[in-house]
Amino acid sequence: MARIFNSPGKYVQGPDALAELASYAAPLGARTLAIATPAGTERVGGKVRRGFEAAGAELVLEDFGGECCDAEIERLCAVARGAGCDVVAGIGGGKVLDTAKAVAHYLGAPVIVCPTAASSDAPCSALSVIYTADGVFDRYLFLPSNPDVVLMDSTVIAAAPARLMVSGMGDALATYFEAKACVDSEADTCAGGKATAAALALARLCFDTLMADGVKAKVALEAGCLTPAVEHVIEANTLLSGIGFESCGLAAAHAVHNGMTQLPETHAMLHGEKVAFGTLVQLVLENAPTETLEQVLGFCLEVGLPVTLAELGVEDASRERVMAVAEAACAPADTVGNMPFDVTPEMLADAILGADALGRYYALED
Template identity: 80%
Template sequence: MARIFNSPSKYVQGPDALAELASYIEPFGSKALAISTASGVKRVGAKIEGGFADSAASVAFEEFNGECCDSEIDRICAVAQAAGSDVIVGVGGGKVLDTAKAVAYKLGVPVVICPTIASSDAPCSALSVIYTEDGVFDRYLFLPSNPNIVLMDTTVIAASPVRLTVSGMGDALATYFEAQASVDSEGDTCAGGKATNAALALAKLCFDTLMADGVKAKVALEAGACTPAVERIIEANTLLSGIGFESCGLAAAHAIHNGMTQLPETHECYHGEKVAFGTLVQLVLENAPTEKLEEVLGFCMEVGLPVTLGELGVEDTSRERIMAVAESACAPSDTMGNMPFTVTPSMVCDAILAADALGRYYHLDIE
């Protein structure tokens, strides 16, 4: 089978990049519909509209209802068709962006993705994660192409809550381990086909960047500063992780995340926070060397990513409840099959409980 490498057509990152959005949209169309939450419009609406003041293109905003689900996608499609929109723009976090990609796909028009946070690796991918209206994972919607443009305004992102960028580090943390597992198993990638060496190298660079710059970036963000470390982490969270996961593959960490949606109390946690814990579970499944476990655990604790079920809000950790998570994570439609060995729900249940115990053990060790 062919080896396939996916990426957005153009990636733009820099201070105040949203002020230049109009100039990037003009080659694609004249009537842009920008999907965003009310708070998103309040944060960046004026900056975006200012860029359209002298543009041949126009922009209208449509408020996102909060969930990337089929009914919301269909609703926004109808709005866009009624307005004659020929470009869809997603402005906000992961669910807004996934909705924008799905809407553009259904309408057959270009899509420009503008994250206002660096909280996940979703922006660059030809993929939307679809949930039910109640926020339970439903399915992956694989799209025929990646976004036409991904635009990262680092001024806006650096001003977002620090926890969101840290969550993005959690999502990015899984990239290399899932990529390597998928390569070792010759698993299918989200891009179709098999992984390229280029994608695996970017996945490794993603992990190395987190280890080198993650703590520095978090401290800088807490001080309200956008430093070179912050810029490197934004790129790692978004571009490196995005290409790494899509063109190499997902494995246990994201399957665990999806299984965790069976526990309603985890819905208050961010995607990347659950993926970070899923990464620890994957390392336990693989019986990773102690040094690697300690490196990942130490990183998580330094930047504030959860390493225990309790930190994810799960107080009832009975085997029965965790087995429900494990069984969901091992569903044939999920990505556990990309592990380079056979994984059973019982193995996953044990790994979740062991990862939780390790997290508690290392917390005690540093107190």
């Protein structure tokens, strides 16, 4: 099978980049449907509108309903058709962006994704994660192409709560370990072929960047500063992790995240926070070297990513409940099968409980 490397058509990152959204949308179509949460519109709507007015371009700004589910995607498709929009832009977090990508796909329109936080690696990918209306993971929607433009306004991103950037670090933390597992197993990637050496190198650079600049970036954000470390982590969370996961693949860490949606109390946790714990689970499952486990655990503890089930809101971590997570994570349609060895629900349940025990042990030491 061919080796395939996917990437967005254009990646733009810098201060006040959202003010230029209209200049990137205009070559793609005549009228843009921009999807954002009400809070997102309050934060950046003025900047976006002023850019469209200055460019003489047409904009329809529509509120996001809150969940990337089939009903919301269908509603927004109807809004776009009714308003005659031929470009879709998503402005916000991962679920807004995934919804915008899905809407553009069904309309056959170009899409621009504009994250207001570097909270996940969703922006660059040809993938939308679809949930039920109640927030339970439903399926991956693989799209025929990556976003036409990814626009990262680092001024807006640096002003977001630090927890969102830290969550993005949790999502990015999994990238290299899952990529390596997929390369070792010769698994098919999200891009539809086998991994390239270039994608694996970017996945490794993602991990190295987090280790070098993650703590510095968190401290800077908490002080309200946009420093080079913050810019580096925005790129790692978004571009490096996005290409790394899509062109190499996902494995146990994201499957554990998806399984966690079986526990309603975890729904309040951010995607990357659950993925960070899933990364620890994958490392336990692989029996990773102690040095690697300590490096990852130490990083999580230092930036504030959860390392125990209790930190994910799970007070009742009975084996029965953990088995429900493990069984869901081991579903044939999920990505545990990309590990370079067979994984049973029993093995995964043990790894979840083992990761939780390690997290408690190291948190006490810390």
